[in-house]
Amino acid sequence: MTFLEIDLKKLEFNYHSIRKRLKSQTKIIGVIKANAYGSASGAIAEKLISLGVEALAVSYASEGIELRQLGIKAPILVFYPQVDCFKDIIDHNLEPVLYSKRSWEKWVAESRKTKKSIPPIHIKYNTGLNRIGFQPDEVHWVLEQLKNSTFEVKSIYTHLGQTEYPKPDSVTSNQISLFEQIIEKHKAHSSRSVAYHLLNTSGLFNYPEHQMDWVRIGIGFYGYANRAEWNQSLKPIVTLKTHITQIHELKSGDTVGYNSGWKASKNTRIAVLPLGHADGFSRQYGQGKGWVLIDGQKAPVVGNVCMDMVMVEIGDIACIEGSEVMILGEGIRADALAEASGTISYELLTALGKRIPRVIKQ
Numbered sequence: 001m002t003f004l005e006i007d008l009k010k011l012e013f014n015y016h017s018i019r020k021r022l023k024s025q026t027k028i029i030g031v032i033k034a035n036a037y038g039s040a041s042g043a044i045a046e047k048l049i050s051l052g053v054e055a056l057a058v059s060y061a062s063e064g065i066e067l068r069q070l071g072i073k074a075p076i077l078v079f080y081p082q083v084d085c086f087k088d089i090i091d092h093n094l095e096p097v098l099y100s101k102r103s104w105e106k107w108v109a110e111s112r113k114t115k116k117s118i119p120p121i122h123i124k125y126n127t128g129l130n131r132i133g134f135q136p137d138e139v140h141w142v143l144e145q146l147k148n149s150t151f152e153v154k155s156i157y158t159h160l161g162q163t164e165y166p167k168p169d170s171v172t173s174n175q176i177s178l179f180e181q182i183i184e185k186h187k188a189h190s191s192r193s194v195a196y197h198l199l200n201t202s203g204l205f206n207y208p209e210h211q212m213d214w215v216r217i218g219i220g221f222y223g224y225a226n227r228a229e230w231n232q233s234l235k236p237i238v239t240l241k242t243h244i245t246q247i248h249e250l251k252s253g254d255t256v257g258y259n260s261g262w263k264a265s266k267n268t269r270i271a272v273l274p275l276g277h278a279d280g281f282s283r284q285y286g287q288g289k290g291w292v293l294i295d296g297q298k299a300p301v302v303g304n305v306c307m308d309m310v311m312v313e314i315g316d317i318a319c320i321e322g323s324e325v326m327i328l329g330e331g332i333r334a335d336a337l338a339e340a341s342g343t344i345s346y347e348l349l350t351a352l353g354k355r356i357p358r359v360i361k362q
């Protein structure tokens with residue numbers, strides 16, 4: 001049996017650790033996209049709201065709708081709304097981020113069609129990441145639209161591309177100064193109060209002086225901050241455990257898994273675990289790159305990870321069929337396992353599949 005334990009006490013610890021870094025007036029958007037980074041967005045949303053997070057954010061409208069259906073009443077930003085979902089966004093009182101002329105115009109059209117009240121909007125600028133956002137030279141166009149619009153603009157923001165890099169970092173400084181120029185133009189145009197923001201988790205750790213009105217915290221709440229010294233003030237909130245399904249005694253020369261992915265160079269033992277790439281335990285962790293802990297000892301993944309199962313070499317580690325196996329948690333961090341396999345904690349965590357039962361520890 002495999003299960004993912006989500007420890008809300010640790011989430012609370014991380015929340016306070018992050019809140020301590022903020023000025024008293026700075027607000028937090030709790031980012032719970034991708035099922036709260038692979039954990040359980042409903043439970044995380046409720047806990048973050050009860051702790052005092054001022055708003056939540058998801059990536060797509062469908063994620064916001066799910067939270068509304070769970071009864072979450074807090075403001076929810078939709079970071080990457082697709083224009084065909086604008087009706088859903090209005091119907092569920094979600095707050096869209098508008099990021100291009102096309103998204104603006106579709107939003108205007110959709111809001112004219114409805115009799116419902118129009119939720120507040122957020123405006124995103126692209127200052128160098130070249131993902132989504134209005135170009136800095138489109139600020140005049142945006143200001144022109146705002147003149148004739150009755151939309152409530154709640155916030156204006158940009159997203160930085162490498163906040164974890166050591167300071168000073170010219171790419172980040174350029175992004176920040178571009179954004180500051182955009183802010184000046186908005187402020188000169190209107191005295192209406194709007195919130196500005198640009199920091200994610202490692203942004204807050206690295207550039208607390210630029211926290212502005214809001215920060216957007218994702219990975220930090222889940223216990224990671226992209227640098228060892230920052231990680232120390234956080235606790236990973238998920239523990240992924242399973243139990244050995246079967247043990248095999250192998251002779252030197254025996255092979256393991258599809259395509260004979262691994263060959264024993266001595267007599268040894270392997271354990272078969274009920275978890276595979278369909279659960280997010282990617283093939284990237286195969287071929288000895290990943291490992292698990294059994295009885296506190298490292299057991300490397302051997303051969304290719306299968307869809308539903310994975311094999312690890314246990315040699316003479318004390319264990320029997322049914323013994324507990326630690327995949328993520330005490331003694332084994334998502335960022336370490338990810339790095340050893342050429343990815344990052346974000347990918348590892350968000351890939352954790354639906355099939356794994358979630359257990360919420362209050």
Ligand SMILES: *Cc1c(COP(=O)(O)O)cnc(C)c1O
Nearest residue numbers: 031159200201216217218219220
């Ligand atoms: C995901 C996301 C965040 C959160 O980033 P973390 O590094 O997880 O804190 C913030 N802002 C935007 C726009 C995002 O897409």
